[in-house]
Amino acid sequence: MNFTQKILAWYDANRRELPWRGSQNPYHIWLSEVILQQTQIVQGTAYYLKFVETYPTVFDLAAADERDVLLLWQGLGYYSRARNLHFSAKYIVQNLGGVFPKSYRELLKLKGVGDYTAAAIASLAYNEVQPAIDGNVQRVIARVFGISEPVNAPLGMKLIREKSENLISHTHAADYNQAMMDFGATHCTPKNPKCSECPFSADCVAFTTDTVAKLPVKIKAKPKTDLYISYLVILFKNSVILKKRTDGIWLNMFELPNITEETDLSSEDVVSALKSNFGMTENSEIIDLKIEVKHVLSHLNLHIRFFEYKAISEADFQKFSSISESISCTLENVNQYPKPVVLENFFAKNCLI
Numbered sequence: 343m344n345f346t347q348k349i350l351a352w353y354d355a356n357r358r359e360l361p362w363r364g365s366q367n368p369y370h371i372w373l374s375e376v377i378l379q380q381t382q383i384v385q386g387t388a389y390y391l392k393f394v395e396t397y398p399t400v401f402d403l404a405a406a407d408e409r410d411v412l413l414l415w416q417g418l419g420y421y422s423r424a425r426n427l428h429f430s431a432k433y434i435v436q437n438l439g440g441v442f443p444k445s446y447r448e449l450l451k452l453k454g455v456g457d458y459t460a461a462a463i464a465s466l467a468y469n470e471v472q473p474a475i476d477g478n479v480q481r482v483i484a485r486v487f488g489i490s491e492p493v494n495a496p497l498g499m500k501l502i503r504e505k506s507e508n509l510i511s512h513t514h515a516a517d518y519n520q521a522m523m524d525f526g527a528t529h530c531t532p533k534n535p536k537c538s539e540c541p542f543s544a545d546c547v548a549f550t551t552d553t554v555a556k557l558p559v560k561i562k563a564k565p566k567t568d569l570y571i572s573y574l575v576i577l578f579k580n581s582v583i584l585k586k587r588t589d590g591i592w593l594n595m596f597e598l599p600n601i602t603e604e605t606d607l608s609s610e611d612v613v614s615a616l617k618s619n620f621g622m623t624e625n626s627e628i629i630d631l632k633i634e635v636k637h638v639l640s641h642l643n644l645h646i647r648f649f650e651y652k653a654i655s656e657a658d659f660q661k662f663s664s665i666s667e668s669i670s671c672t673l674e675n676v677n678q679y680p681k682p683v684v685l686e687n688f689f690a691k692n693c694l695i
């Protein structure tokens with residue numbers, strides 16, 4: 343048997359049962375592929391089921407308020423994925439009459455849909471012969487065929503693509519792509535791959551040359567940047583001030599008013615900066631809640647601290663809600679606003695909601 347026949351046979355015996363498997367509904371496949379990027383399968387499956395139940399068709403997603411989409415997405419991270427899903431759903435309904443693009447080339451025109459997602463949808467929904475190449479596939483191909491060029495550099499990517507285009511089944515493109523995804527995710531894993539029970543072990547270059555741990559080669563990502571965020575919890579009776587983000591990774595989500603620095607300031611300096619930033623008097627009483635959270639993102643280390651200010655009057659409180667993009671919100675209603683998970687946890691752990 344050749345590589346393609348072996349991987350299809352492996353898939354027949356070992357395929358994962360997932361809720362979207364077998365579906366040829368491009369909208370459902372699109373949801374599953376976008377949700378599963380950078381997400382564990384168990385967590386991703388729960389979100390997929392929530393999305394399909396809440397927005398069963400592309401028309402339902404297009405008609406939704408972006409705030410509700412972000413709220414449903416809350417906790418998954420990489421929020422641009424949710425914003426792009428919503429944007430593209432509206433595009434499909436408004437510009438394409440609700441008809442999903444039917445080819446890899448057309449799918450690539452959707453915002454947020456790159457090579458991998460377009461190939462996955464085109465092959466799974468329409469059986470188009472397009473290899474879907476993600477990190478799992480790169481690892482399998484690099485190991486089996488001994489490709490030692492970095493898989494995240496142009497030459498390595500070209501070699502993996504050429505190999506994949508030669509290997510993909512022309513009669514079972516959907517099964518081939520799903521087989522590769524499952525094999526990489528469950529069998530030829532980054533650590534402790536199951537080489538001793540592998541259909542490729544006799545020919546796998548990495549296994550036969552004892553280089554499994556060295557492949558695939560990757561160029562190291564740039565070191566992460568550190569950012570220091572100091573949130574100010576401004577309270578009055580049962581209400582708190584929330585501020586909508588107008589840029590960055592948390593665009594259109596809600597945070598607390600804050601200052602963000604590239605250096606780690608002392609507690610006294612943060613208090614002083616908060617007062618000056620929000621036009622507070624010198625004798626305003628801001629308390630350091632001594633809560634520190636490190637939140638790691640793909641390119642950033644966020645060091646987050648929380649400070650509290652109890653407004654002295656309704657008028658004092660309301661002046662903060664007049665700051666651009668800020669609102670006052672009762673603590674019971676905080677859950678209605680999409681927030682970064684670090685703030686969701688803060689409100690829950692501190693019994694504020």
Ligand code: SF4
Pocket residue numbers: 482485486529530531535536537538540541542543546547548549554
């Ligand atoms: S022999 Fe090991 S490294 Fe090679 S494909 Fe199989 S599991 Fe992966």
